[in-house]
Amino acid sequence: MQVAEHDTALGTAQELGAFLERRREQIAQRWADAALFRTVFTVSRDEAVEACKAVVDALAEVARTGRLEDVTAPGFGAVRDQLGRMSASRSRAGQNPSQIADEIAGLREPVGALLRADFEEDAVERAHACLVALTVLMGTLRLVVLQTTVHAGEELIARQREQLLEVATPVIRLWEGIVAVPLIGTLDSARSQVVMENLLEAIVAQRARYAILDITGVPTVDSLVAQHLMKTVAAARLMGAECIVSGIRPAIAQTIVHLGIDLGSITTRASLADALAHALTRQGIVVSPRPASGASAP
Known part of the structure; x- marks a missing residue:
């Protein structure tokens, strides 16, 4: 019984595939006026029609295999990139994934109308079976587009996060060598890695002998943050640069002491200015305070 049902379902799916091949041009012409394609291919309608034909071909290929509910069917792979670009374009236009999915669902009705017209009046059962198969196939296409849209969104967020990390951790040349x-905000593992990479690259590019890590803008320092700082200091030393940590406020100093964190091997200064003065002095540059206004020169 199950074998017979499977054969019947496969036969229906293949009949649907044959219909999609036969009505490829008419389907593409109707889809080209749908919002999903019309708003993406704004220069030429012919481009929209060709894109529609590619999607119809993909659906026909899936239908021929009988894998109507399989999002990994080879036919979907042929248009996944194109659908991804289209959904990304719609997202940039302000459409959310749910609205894009509704636009995909709206493609079913024009195909269904052609499908119903293709059957004789005495083939009601066959027409109904093919319409059900079409509904399943279009539902799977909708899921493919949703997955592609979400994946593209995740990739975009990941790229933006990397860019924000780089912007949030600039390396500044204060003096020759x-x-x-200057660190601002929470220092987690991902950001610590960016800090280390950017700092080491700057040490090489600037031939720096001194590197200052200013944590004035870091709200709290726990054992994990301290570990990240010590790793960065150790990496800078391996590159031949002395690392100075500045901006340790009284509250942070007390926290470090209470946690039992040993920063004895790290040079520390209260402020960025003090750290810069230390580095300049180590290079033999004399740093003296500016004379008070109105004071006479000796």
Whole structure:
């Protein structure tokens, strides 16, 4: 019984595939006026029609295999990139994934109308079976587009996060042979890795002998943050640069002591200015305070 049902379902799916091949041009012409294609291919309608034909071909290929509910069917692979670009374009236009999915669902009705017209009046059961198969196939296409849209969104967020990390951790050249990284906000593992990479690259590019890590803008320092700082200091030393940590406020100093964190091997200074003065002094540059206004020169 199950074998017979499977054969019947496969036969219906293949009949649907044959219909899609036969009505390829008419389906493409109707789809080209749908919002999903019309708003993406704004220069030429012919481009929209060709894109529609590619999707119809993909659906026909899936139908021929009988894998109507399989999002991994080879036919979908042929248009996944194209559908992804289209959904990304719709997303940039302000459409959310749910609205894009509704636009995909709206493609079913024009195909269904052609499908019903293709059957004789005495073939009601066959027509109904093919319409059900079409509904399943279009539902799978909708899921493919949703997956592609979500995946593209995740990739975009990941790229933006990387860009924000790089922007949030600039390396500044303060003096010849001296660079600094002013840290603001929470220092987690991902950001610590970016800090280390950017700092090491700057040490090489600037031939820096001193690197200042200023944590004035870091709200809290726990054992994990301290571990990240010590790793960065150790990496800078391996590159031949002395690392100075500045901006340790009284509250943070007390926290470090209470946690029992040993920063004895790290040079520390209260402020970025003090750290810069230390680095300049180590290079033999005399740093003296500016004379008070109105004071006479000796």
